[in-house]
Amino acid sequence: MNISYDLLRSYVPTDLTPEEVAEALTSIGLETGSVEEVESIPGGLRGLVIGRVLTCEEHTNSDHLHVTTVDIGQGEPLQIVCGAPNVQAGKAVVVATIGTVLHSGEESFTIKKGKIRGVESYGMLCSEVEIGVGHDNSGIILLDADEVIIGQPAAEHFGVTSDYVLEVDITPNRVDATSHYGVARDLAAYLAQRTGERVHTHLPEVLSRPEGTCPVPVSVDVAPELCPRFQGLVIRGLKVTESPEWLRRRLETLGLKPINNVVDVTNFVLHEIGQPLHAYDLAKVGTQGLRIRVGQGEEMTLLDQSKVKLTEQDLLIASGDGAPLCIAGVMGGLDSGTTEQTTEIFLEAANFNASSVRRTARRIGVSSDSSFRFERGLDPNATEWALLRASTLILELCPDSYIDGGMVDYYPEPAQPYSVTLSLGRMHQLLGLEIPEEDIERILSQLEIRITDRQGDQWHLLVPRYRVDVTREVDVIEDILRIYGYNRVELSGYIHANLSPKGAADRSYSRRLLLSEQLTGAGFNEILCNSLSSESYYEGLSSLPQDRLVQLQNPLSGELNVLRQSLLFGGLATISRNLRRQQKSHYYYEWGNCYELDSKMPNTATTLAGYRETATLGLWIAGERVQNSWAHGDETVSPFELKAHVQHLFDRLGINLGSLATTTCERDIFASPALVWTTHDGREVACLGQVSSQLLDRWEIDLPVYFASVNWALLNTLAERTKITIKELPKYPVVKRDLSLLLDSRTTFAEVVEIARRTEKKLLRDVTLFDVYEGKNLPRGKKSYAITLYLQDTERTMSEGQIETIMTKIQKNLLESLGAELR
Template sequence: MKISYNWLQQFIKPDWDIEKTGELLTDLGLEVEGISTYESIKGSLRGVVVGEVLACEPHSNADKLKVTKVDIGTESPVQIVCGAPNVAKGQKVPVATIGTTLYTKEGEAWIIKKGKIRGEESHGMICAEDELGLGTSHDGILVLHASLQPGTPAADVFTIEEDSVIEIGLTPNRADAMSHWGVARDLKAGLIQQGEHYELITPSVSKFNVEGELRKISINVENKELAPRYTGLTISDVTVKASPDWLQSRLKAIGITPKNNIVDVTNYVLHELGQPLHAFDADQIKGEEIHVKTVESGTSFVTLDGVERTLHTDDLMICDTEKPLCIAGVFGGLHSGVSDQTTSIFLESAYFDPVSIRKTSKRHGLHTDASFRFERGIDPNITVYALKRAALLIQELAGGKITSQVEDLYPKKIEDKEVFLSFEKVTKLIGQELPQGTIKSILSSLEIQINHATESALGLSIPAYRNDVTREVDVIEEILRVYGYNAINFSTKLNASIASIDPYADHRIQDTIANQLIGQGFNEILANSLTSASYHQLTSSFDDAENVSILNPLSQDLAIMRRTLLFSGLESIAYNTNRKQSDLKLFEFGKTYNQKNGERSEQKRLSILISGEKFKENWKVTSDTTNFYYLKGIVHAILKRLGIEITNSEEVSLDIYNEALTYYHNKLELLNFGSVNTKILENLSIKNPVFYADIYWDTLVQLTKKSKITFKEISKYPEVRRDFALLLDKHIRFNEIEQIARSTERKLLKKIDLFDVYEGKNLPEGKKSYAVSFIFSDENKTLTDKQIDKVMKKLQHNFEQKLGASLR
């Protein structure tokens, strides 16, 4: 946001230089990002003086040039070669002396140098008005008034505005400071803390006068929630023309291009007081009525920039009896604005709902100075004052007369907020006790009214324009920023405390597993929680009635909250494989969202996706693609790290998988994992197989808190290994073998592994061979062959009886 220092001094006039003022504004929270210089005439005519043409003779070597002698106030006249057709003896003219810098229309600088033109020396330049930046004419040199004295600086002859422009990095919460008045208000409060007391000067509207109700345009606000306050009046017999130089300079200084006196006044009051205004051509308002309402969705409307836009049913519009005229608070219409032919205007000043304006502005991609202020919340109590201020300026610059009373529709006043402030709380948050008198002085300087006071607290009323101050802590922040953060003393005492840390806190367990996965070559991803409902068409696992839908989605691709981490993970797989990164190991901690019977819920999940090769291509490592068993090993490592035992597993029937398993701890479902359904992969244009694990993180965290870690001394006695080659039916799985073995020998059997599977030639039909290893150990003694043989016979017997197995 740009603030003109000259403009600011119309409200408050401290005897401070611009740099010191900038420092104070930064301390107040209005961070000054830079200070630049503005000149209404670039270069401010430095080096240009009044000259008198003493002699003017034709150039001997050029028909269109003349050699002049010019008195520029020095001891002797200078010779200047001039090509202007209107130069003549006796004229008073502007002369750019040697060394003067002039600027082109594009802002490029060029320096006047001594030179020779066709053999004649030239010591300067007699200038036309466009060469000085005083106009656009280049028909001839600029002839000045005959009474001027040679040598008079041109800057003393022409009105030149020089200004300092402060660039403020305004934070979104400071809607109250989005104007010169608002900045001046803050500056006054800061100056009081510096011991400087200055009066805040506000423009007077005492001369506002209605010259008969000759033309009244009635107002009907149909949507009072979106337009809590709407005011307007008519001004007749105006003359639309260019604004005076002072107004143009004010606007140009802050980067606003002047248009005409009516529009310029509305922009001026916008940046002066922070109240957006809009001027309509009154003759374009059909039926002499204004309706503030929403229109049917799909209605076409051409805005001031000539673009035809399709309106939404929630867009608040300013309409007449036949058509929309303006998108309220955002942008005017092409055919209802002020033009050179306008003679009467309807002037609007309003307070619109900030949320509505923000949505409309974003919906149509229109970001204007008005919407910038409306969507952050303006002062609802200056609506009429700003309207009168603008009306008086229009009368001053465009003539005309006010031909209607101010119509003010404000059915429900926006009240000031009541806040209770404890002095103890102030001290606690600031870290230093401030005198109560200082606190009261700061609050008064911020126009925060003290309704009642006790020894320990204050009852306050916060002005409506401070919509960011709603709580006690907000008031304390206001006190602190005005008192000055730099004024708070720092203690030389160093305090330290030991925080109580829960070793089983979710984030600590998450960090542990994340570090483990990263150590195994995985990369963490963070995907959008919003996704497309179309993904659910690829599976029957999700009921659309349980989706958590977005009321106002940015697009259909972001229309619902995700029910699974699978599809956002597959989007990452597709994105990377399309860019030649096909060997992927990804994981994500994220939440899934559901609703059932009107109740919404969210669950935290850990998703793991692998695809492509296990390891980077290397001469030392043979090529090996990821598979179901590789993912199984990753899953087992996670559960083992958390100390969670798998008590049961079963095949999964979810159609997001080709084949998959679910793991349980007692009756609690821990996770499911498997290879992703080929049809789903094809829909996302993924060619390589993808393996996915969906881990119920909330369940794992709860079980981890209950698990007890025990430490055992490593046995000093040797382990014994024995192997079985079992001939089994194809449908029998390894976990059945493991369960039978564990139940057969609980004390000595330490580990069971499947190290070979064979199906095919030389085996009976419907059979397979499992090679299983058994590790035995006793912590107290060395095992004998007799003990091991006895256990192995029991195992063989149970396998034969319960599984129909036989030894090969």
Template structure:
């Protein structure tokens, strides 16, 4: 939020510099991100002085240039060549001397000594547009010489003023600080603590006073007080709506607002001054009265000329015939706003339910200054001052206007301050240091927290309603501590250690770090994508059907309207983005949650989250070039076998034996062909990998094969939890290797042969490897040749040939019976 330094000091007296104010606010929790100097005229007219043209003659080498001598208060006049048609001797002018920097749109240029058609020029005579004081560009500025003194800075002549804008970051709980007065109130509390004397923030005096009696415009509130706790307003007539005075326009512009007209500008000013939104209705467009009601299913054109679709859950202020004039707490309607033709208004200040405003703003896709404050919860007790402040300014700035009738005030259930009991002993234990009671009392008073009763260490407090975040003793302690000063709390030097053992969550996190280091060391880069996704990605997919998507009720946009079911599309987006930036190698991994909804018939009404599932997932992507531009190795494209190797390295790193994992080919429509799956023998899928379907790849403008693996981290982590590390002596007896060359069916996979061999010999078979594959000439149709190595070891004795032959015979028979394998 932008805070004007000058405006802030109009509410609290302080001689702190802008930097000092920023430091003070940051120390009490209102972090100030930056300070920017702004001037009423861009550039501040630095280097510009007033001068008097002494002589003016035509340039001998030009038919439109003039050579002038100008008195700028120095010992010698300046010779300046000027092309303006209205330059003349005896006139006062504005001179940009050598070295002056003049703005030129978003850029600038520096005045230098130069020659124009052979004549030296030592400056420039300026027009209104060139220095930013007007819009006339037909000639230079001419002033009467009897009203100026040569050499006077132009900034002094034009009354240039400057201010500093502080960028204050407001946390969601501090709605009380979303105004200049709110920030001033906190700064006053800080100054009170620092100086020891009472410093208070002061609001301007109010001059508007409604008459006794009722408001002449009938208003009815037709919703419960929970939706509209308070609604106030008054009628002002005799208006002549025009441009706001200079001070108001400049104030709004400095904090980033665009002036519109005097009525709208006043409501915006009060909003940023006091934090209470207001709205002014043109009475000629209102009709016979106003109704605060729930909307119907209808469309409404808003002030920003956008069209909003209202629902029966949206709170609106409507005319008596039901036409919506304003979306409560969000934005007014285009047909109800004030214009230069407006002569009478109904000025409204109200309090609306925070949740209702938030839902409506999100549904309409709006985020206004008004909704920003209402969504955080405003105090209904603050509406009256804001309403009368705006009325006072309108009456002051619109001579001849007046308040007609009394004040309308619908306030069925007045709010009371929050009652909190503070135990000073609890506070000291929580802080770790005792704070003098006199300091505590002074801080509470400076924060407008009333101490109603003291019973020893127990203090009964009344916290202002505008402090919606201070409702518990711990909240009060936080308020005291931030004003007292976090840096004043001394560290005891005592270190608290947590000796509790690691839990399952800690172990899972440690394994993630371990695997992340392994993948990073293998050349992968980690991705971090948004868990929100687009429903369009899932159209037509059966692997991740659209009916299983978790949809958002109030999506930020059409591209982010569902929770992702898979990590795939985030990786494709990263590959596409980096491919367009001339990258050729893509090795990525990402840890993230995926979400899916159960079919409608399985959902339960018992809890909000019933029927939904969240899965921790690891995604791996391999694409592009594995080796490129190496003098020692020919270029080599990435391969799915690399991805398969990385998946198996994950199992090995976690200590999960591959012999206990079942592999198979599976059909997935996200893959170009059969996918390759790892699963438990109970049928729980652990990993599925394959080449991404060209249709999906083409949608991202990727013109190379992409290989993707989805790892179900929850299932793999459960297997890792069962792994027990045991230390054993190294085997004293050698490993025996035997080879078999087999003729098998072309559809048979190595994984199937390995699993059959392990079933045949569970005790002494250590590993199986494939060292040769042949398909083609001299083999029967539909056949291929596999050459396998079998590694056998007995840890208790040296194996005999008879024992080895018996095992190999058993393995061979298993392969022959199961797959029709023949020895070659």
């Protein structure tokens, strides 16, 4: 939020510089980022002076240029070539001297010495547009030489002012600080604590509450909790015009665009006190007044030109005949606002339910300065001052205007201050220091927290309603400490050490870090994607069904309305983004949780039994594995490379591949059967495959992508059970034997390995595949596997007879189980 330094000082007197104010606000919890100087005229007219044209002669080489000599009050007169048709001797002008920087929108240029048609020129005579003081570009600025001071800086002549804008980051709980006066109140508390004296804040004087009956009736047809308060009054005799310069400048400093005097006043008061207002053109309200109700399925066009359809969840303000005029707390309708033809308005200041405003703003995708504040919870007691303040300003800006009748005030249940009991002993225990009672009293007084009673160290307090974040004792203690100063809490000098043993969570984190380092060392980059996803990603997918998605009750947008069921889509978006930036190699991994709803379980607000959250590791590879290498030809990635990476993860955790079953299965997110590793009781540890072309087309990816999803929760459990032992290196050699097998084309290498391991559990160390052949000279429906079996006895050298016995048994079992024949 932008805070004007000058406006802030109009509410609290301080001689702190803008940088010191920023530091002070940050120290009390209102973190301030940048401090930027804003000038009423860009550039501040630096380098520009008032001069007098002494002579003006026609240029010998031009029919429209003039050669002038100009006195700027110091040194010799300057020779300046000017092309303006109205330049004349004896007139005062605005001169841009050499080195002056002139601004034109976002661009700027520097005045330099130059030659124009052979004549040297030492500056420039300026028009209104060129220096930003007006819109006339027909000629240069001409002033009466007898009424100006020759040599005076142009900034002084035109009354250039500057301000500083402080960018304050408001946390969601501090709605009281979403205004200049709210920030001033906190700054006053800081100053009072620093000086030890009471610092008063000042609000401008406003009109007295008008008496009588408001001529516009208002009916509230919703529960009081949806609209706790609604106030308004009628102002007639308006002339809607451009706002005066001071008001336009204030709004532009805050980054707002001036519209007209009425709307600008409501925006100014919003940023002054934090209470939104809205001005209705009375001619569009009708004679039946206003009605606060819920939506009924109608459509309306908002001030930002967007069209929305209203539901029963939306609170709106309608005319008496039912036409919607404004979505309460969010934005007004296009047909309800003031225009140059408006002469009468109904000015409204109301309080609406925070949850209702937030839900509507999120649903229709509209965010405004009003909804930003209403969503955080506003004080119903603040509406009247804001309404009277806006009325005061409007009457000042429109001298012929007047308030007709009294004020509408719907306030069925007046909001009372929060009652909190503060224990000084408890506060000292929590903070670890004793704050003097006089400091506590001063801080509470500055924060407008009233002490109503004291019983020993128990203080009974009334907290203003606008402090929606201070409703408990600990909240009061935190508020006292932030003003007293976090930096004043001294360290005891005693170091507390925790020597508790490493638990399962610590071991899990260590394993995760180990695997991250391994993947990073293998050339992968870690990514972090949003846990929120779009329901549209899952349309038509049977392997990731929509009925198992976890829906959000209040989604931020239609594109982020569910929790992700798979890490897949975040990686695809990453690959797509990097492809557009000409990246050719894509190796990514991500740690994250996936969420799933068991549609067969009861889904109620009182149980989470139907929901499942699974820690998952995702890996993606795509593009070039080797590129632009002098030692190796270009090579694209392959699924076998990703398979190797997954198996290396298993190896790093000490999980024997022989303890996992390897199968294939059909999944519609993959273009071909996926490779799946499961435990022997059927639980899936990991799956790997090539992403289907339909999904790649959605992300505009034109190269194969291979994706592996690892159930980290299950893999970590398996690693927890694995006992790592240390053994001596075997003294006896490994024996290698090759087999060339003729198999059915549907037989997988994993099936061959499984049978071999089952046949010889003790001495078989490994099985590798070094050749696959299908085609000519083989029977139809057959293929050839050439494999190597590694045998080793750790106690003795294996005999030839022992080796032959094992090989014969393996061949026999392969023949019986898979129909494998030797080639």
